[in-house]
Amino acid sequence: MVPVALVVSVIAASAATAAAATTTTSTTSSTTSATSSATYGPPPTCVTTASTATATVSAPTATPTKAVGRLPALGWNTWNAYQCSAVLRGIYLRHDTHVYLADITADLVIAAANDFQTLGLAKAGYQYVNIDDCWAEQSRDNITQRIVPDPQKFPNGISDVATQVHSLGLKLGIYSDAGTNTCAGYPGSLGYEDIDAATFTEWGVDYLKYDNCHVPANWTDSCTPPGGDWYNSNSAIRYRQMTAALDNQNTPVEFSLCIWGRAYVWEWGSKVGHSWRVTGDIVPTWDSIISIITANAAILDYVDFYSHNDMDMMEIGNGNLTVQEERSHFAVWAFMKSPILLGTTLSNLSTDQLSIITNPALLAFHQDDENGAPAKPFQATSNAPTTSSPEYYAGESKKGTHVFILNTSNSSATKTFDYDQVPGISEPPYIVTDMWSGETVVNCTSQSTSFSVNVDAHDTKAYLITHADD
Numbered sequence: 001m002v003p004v005a006l007v008v009s010v011i012a013a014s015a016a017t018a019a020a021a022t023t024t025t026s027t028t029s030s031t032t033s034a035t036s037s038a039t040y041g042p043p044p045t046c047v048t049t050a051s052t053a054t055a056t057v058s059a060p061t062a063t064p065t066k067a068v069g070r071l072p073a074l075g076w077n078t079w080n081a082y083q084c085s086a087v088l089r090g091i092y093l094r095h096d097t098h099v100y101l102a103d104i105t106a107d108l109v110i111a112a113a114n115d116f117q118t119l120g121l122a123k124a125g126y127q128y129v130n131i132d133d134c135w136a137e138q139s140r141d142n143i144t145q146r147i148v149p150d151p152q153k154f155p156n157g158i159s160d161v162a163t164q165v166h167s168l169g170l171k172l173g174i175y176s177d178a179g180t181n182t183c184a185g186y187p188g189s190l191g192y193e194d195i196d197a198a199t200f201t202e203w204g205v206d207y208l209k210y211d212n213c214h215v216p217a218n219w220t221d222s223c224t225p226p227g228g229d230w231y232n233s234n235s236a237i238r239y240r241q242m243t244a245a246l247d248n249q250n251t252p253v254e255f256s257l258c259i260w261g262r263a264y265v266w267e268w269g270s271k272v273g274h275s276w277r278v279t280g281d282i283v284p285t286w287d288s289i290i291s292i293i294t295a296n297a298a299i300l301d302y303v304d305f306y307s308h309n310d311m312d313m314m315e316i317g318n319g320n321l322t323v324q325e326e327r328s329h330f331a332v333w334a335f336m337k338s339p340i341l342l343g344t345t346l347s348n349l350s351t352d353q354l355s356i357i358t359n360p361a362l363l364a365f366h367q368d369d370e371n372g373a374p375a376k377p378f379q380a381t382s383n384a385p386t387t388s389s390p391e392y393y394a395g396e397s398k399k400g401t402h403v404f405i406l407n408t409s410n411s412s413a414t415k416t417f418d419y420d421q422v423p424g425i426s427e428p429p430y431i432v433t434d435m436w437s438g439e440t441v442v443n444c445t446s447q448s449t450s451f452s453v454n455v456d457a458h459d460t461k462a463y464l465i466t467h468a469d470d
Contacts, residue, residue, distance in 0.1 A: 059237040060244035064306070067252035069274030071367050072308045073207065073339040075128025075173065076112055076121075078104055080282070080313045080343025084134035084184050104134050106154045106161050113165045115346035122170060124358040125367055128207050128254075129165050130173030130341060131158075133184045140187050146199050147176070147187050162204030173207030173254075174200055178238040179214035188214055190238060197245035201253060210242055210273075211258040221263055231268035235259060239272050256310060256339070266299045270307035275339050282312040284319025286458055290408060293332050294389040297377055303337050305372035310339050316353055317344030323352055324459035327436075328406055330356050331460040334366040335375040335393060335404050361435035362462060370398040380417035381450070391415065394422050400466040401425045402435070407455035415461070416452040426467045435462035444468045 085103050113129045116122040135158070137148045149158050162172040176196060177188035189196040189210070200208060215238070225233040239257050246253050255273035259265045260280050269276035278299065279292045292311050303309050311333055316326045333340050342357065349357075365375075375395030384392070392415075393404040401424050405415045419425060432442035432451065441463070442451065455461055 059232070060240050062240070062244035062247045063271055064243055064255050064273050065247065065252040066306060068206070068254045069308075070305050070372075071369065072337050073128050073254060073256070073275065073341065074124075074126045074363075074367070075130055075171075075207075075340075076116070076126065076342040076346065077130040077132050077173070077209070077313050078109065078112075079132035080284075080315060080318060081345050082108070083132075104131070104153055106156065109161055110164050112346055113168050113170055116170055117168060119346060119349070119354060120358055121342075121346070122168070124360070125363055126342070127169075128171050128173050128341065130175070130207055130209060131161075132175045132209065133182050133211070134186060135175070136182075136186045138186060140192075145192060145195055147189075147192075147196060157203070158205070159203040162206075166204060171206035172204060173209060174203075174205045175209045175211065176200075177211040177213050178242065178259075179212065179219075180216060181214040183211055183213035185214075189242065190216075190219070193241045193245035194248065197242065197249055197253075201246075201249040201251050205253060206251075207254040207256065208242070208246070209256045209258050210239065212260055212262065225263070229268075230264045231271060233263045235263035235265075236268055236272065243272050258310075261295070266302040266309060269302070270304075274306055275308040275310040277310045277312060279312065282315055284315035284321060286321065286325050289315070289321075289325065289329050289332075290389055290458075293336075293406070296336055296338070297390050300336060300374050300376050303372070303374045307372075308337060308339055311336065313341045313343040314357075315343060316357060317342075317349050322458065324456045326353060327356055328458055328460040330359070331362055331404060331462055332406065334359075334362040335395060335402070335462070337366055337372075337374040340366065359436065361433075361438065361464065364399065365395070365397050365402060365435075368397040371396050375402060375404055376423075378423055379421055380415070381421060382418070392417055394424065396424050397464075400464050403451075403463045403465060405453065405455055405461040405463075407457060407459055410457050412454055412456045414452055415455050416450055418450045419465075420449065422465070425465060429468040431466050431468050433464040433466070435464055 082104055109129060109131055116126055135149060135153060137150050140146060141148050154161065158174065165172045177183065179188045179190050181188045219234045219238055221233045221235050230236060243255060246255060257265060257269055257273040257276040259277055261278045265276040266278060279295050282288050282292060296309050296311050299309060314329065315321065316329055321329065373395065375393040377390035378392055378394045380392040387408060389408050391406045391408055395402050401422060403417060403422055407413055407415065419428065419430065429444045430442060431440060431444065434441050453461055
């Protein structure tokens, strides 16, 4: 094989002066064979090569702002509800070649912001109203090189939408891509990081979702990153360039790395952004939800303040999920401390669905400002069987110890845990409170050594355990 000479240039020039730089060596190839994981989870997609060329690059080492992103984001995003077109919702379009009909509009986004107020979502803590793909024109301004909002969709620009969203006490998010184009083919930000970061903040944007489509060949990764550190991979450097560009702005922006779990992002994500996608795109099925849960359960040690594994946007209100599946969908995202970005037409949510997504006890655990760690799997009893997706989780909040029980089976089942198996639990007697209903289910038990409950198929039980004398 004949090696191809490649030069990878870091175009974020001002970022290089704003932050110290590291020199890394990346590899690529003239002929490659793809090696990828299953749909969800590690290992990242990479290439194995018979011959490689190297390129030395200078990459910014700026870290994400601490002014935002300490707790996982709560909000809403246009994509799962509308994609590029409400007409085509229900067809999975993310990476295919369909023509995208464009009807994502300022009115739609502002309507969602108003729904935050009327439905009690803002009061519950939801704050981000996020515009996903398809908001821009197909080409940049040929003089300023800025991305231009589509005047048919956003006749008064993004800044006007930001003003209206901010007037409601909420924050506005926008979307771009760490490639040459977005997933739907609109201008990406690779090579334009400084221009786009300045543009977004000038418009009043508070949150950036940064996708991973249309990556040039010279920016792809080999299966072994430079020095064995995925922070120095081409994937990480593409995102690091935007981190540095955002750091140069006068207002903070929460930075979400939509990298689909590639390049072992959980190992370096907190050096680059506030959250990072850990799997491929979600769809509104139980199989999709449980596969994401399984993948994320293995990497929960990387979650803490300013550091959040993103399990993707919510599908409550979409598809044919059962009430039990929607409860689990929300509960697991909450106790794993993933960002929770609703993804449906908010005005169509039922009373039951609104009750799920505004549950005060689960949101309090998710937004706890004293404990950044998520609930993690534990062995429920000394002889408990291992399940392919863990079913028992425990975590701490300022209110006490929490236990969450997920029934992954297709039928109802009795689930049992021993109190002395729960990490961090105090000595008995205990008070056990159902986090869904707020009702006390066990009061001052000093005799019982275990707790049992019947759990419906695909449902999740959630409990707060406190000492009876507290």
